Amino acid sequence: MVNITEGTFTVDGQELYTKTWLPDGPVRAKLIVVHGFSDHVNSYVDFFPTLAERGITVYGFDQRGWGRSVKKPADKGRSGPTETVLGDIVAFTKPHLTGDAPVFVLGHSMGGNEVASLMAAPAGSAHETEVVSKVRGWLLESPFFGFPAGEEPSSLKIALGRLAGRFLPNFQLKHKIPTEYLSRDPEIVAILKEDKLCHDTGTLEGMAALLDRVTEIASGNVKPGPNVKAIWLGHGDADRCTSFVASKRWFDNSAAAVPDKTFRNYEKWVHQLHGEPLADRQLFYKEFGDWILERSGGAKEEAAAAAPVVAAAPAAEAVPVVADAPTAAEPEVAAATEAPAAESATEYKL
Numbered sequence: 001m002v003n004i005t006e007g008t009f010t011v012d013g014q015e016l017y018t019k020t021w022l023p024d025g026p027v028r029a030k031l032i033v034v035h036g037f038s039d040h041v042n043s044y045v046d047f048f049p050t051l052a053e054r055g056i057t058v059y060g061f062d063q064r065g066w067g068r069s070v071k072k073p074a075d076k077g078r079s080g081p082t083e084t085v086l087g088d089i090v091a092f093t094k095p096h097l098t099g100d101a102p103v104f105v106l107g108h109s110m111g112g113n114e115v116a117s118l119m120a121a122p123a124g125s126a127h128e129t130e131v132v133s134k135v136r137g138w139l140l141e142s143p144f145f146g147f148p149a150g151e152e153p154s155s156l157k158i159a160l161g162r163l164a165g166r167f168l169p170n171f172q173l174k175h176k177i178p179t180e181y182l183s184r185d186p187e188i189v190a191i192l193k194e195d196k197l198c199h200d201t202g203t204l205e206g207m208a209a210l211l212d213r214v215t216e217i218a219s220g221n222v223k224p225g226p227n228v229k230a231i232w233l234g235h236g237d238a239d240r241c242t243s244f245v246a247s248k249r250w251f252d253n254s255a256a257a258v259p260d261k262t263f264r265n266y267e268k269w270v271h272q273l274h275g276e277p278l279a280d281r282q283l284f285y286k287e288f289g290d291w292i293l294e295r296s297g298g299a300k301e302e303a304a305a306a307a308p309v310v311a312a313a314p315a316a317e318a319v320p321v322v323a324d325a326p327t328a329a330e331p332e333v334a335a336a337t338e339a340p341a342a343e344s345a346t347e348y349k350l
Helices: 047-053 082-097 110-119 126-130 155-167 186-194 204-218 244-252 278-294 298-306
Strands: 002-011 014-023 029-034 056-061 103-108 137-141 172-174 201-203 230-236 260-266 346-349
Touching (some): 002 047, 002 082, 014 047, 014 082, 029 082, 029 278, 047 278, 056 082, 056 278, 082 126, 082 204, 103 110, 110 137, 110 204, 155 204, 201 204, 204 244, 230 244, 230 278, 260 278
Parallel strands (some): 029 056, 137 230
Antiparallel strands (some): 002 014, 014 056, 260 346
């Protein structure tokens, strides 16, 4: 059983919506969730309850300008500059850094862009000493490190947007992401189309800050600090919302010095790894949770608790050799030409 609570927290006078998924048994790890653009913490299907069932407490909040943190139409997309965005993440994370359970941070899409920027906080800064140095591991799901080929906005459009943003920072504009880009599961696509909290609205100030972070990441200037201990990055190579190529480049180059890191290529998957067809997303949930528990001691405890008691075979009798069972159920196939996810995914561990 998973205990779910809702609440709010206030930062700089701004009240933000929060939600927690708490295990019924021992807490083996904590996960802080930073969601993406036109997103909110209640749109992650059964991802967070599944993690909580394995002993991982999940703490999420709707970022400023998004989800249930929006109180009036003028709030939509009003996330503020990068300093405000990172300040909100730090303020939400700090209270959860106490206790024995290790803390992990997930950034999805735009949230991955923000989390990468936080990881690069200068050594000795408040963000680095109070938060970054105390986080056990960082997980990036389809982070927005660049636009995929064919989806880039024109340089003229970007330049005009930046110019207008200086005079009208809170001017709102729509950036519609086709829901078919987000998932290969028709049921998930239909849910996303009807979700009124996914409002596709940004402000010139917020969009400019987002693009500035993308530019810095692409230039190689956003490198995890020396106290970043472990990174997991998962990306689908058919993603049409964020660039798989940019993610792999950042992982290989900017994150090269991180001692414990894993890159997971989900071949033919699209943007929301947590919202792909059922068997695929269940595979993602398992791998994601395994990575956290392996770094918190929970995986060994979980395996020991689940292991059946087997009576020893008599010494004179031969014990038959049994082939290992598959580690994941065969994924559902979204299209007849797609290969099963468990066979088509590629993992790089360094």
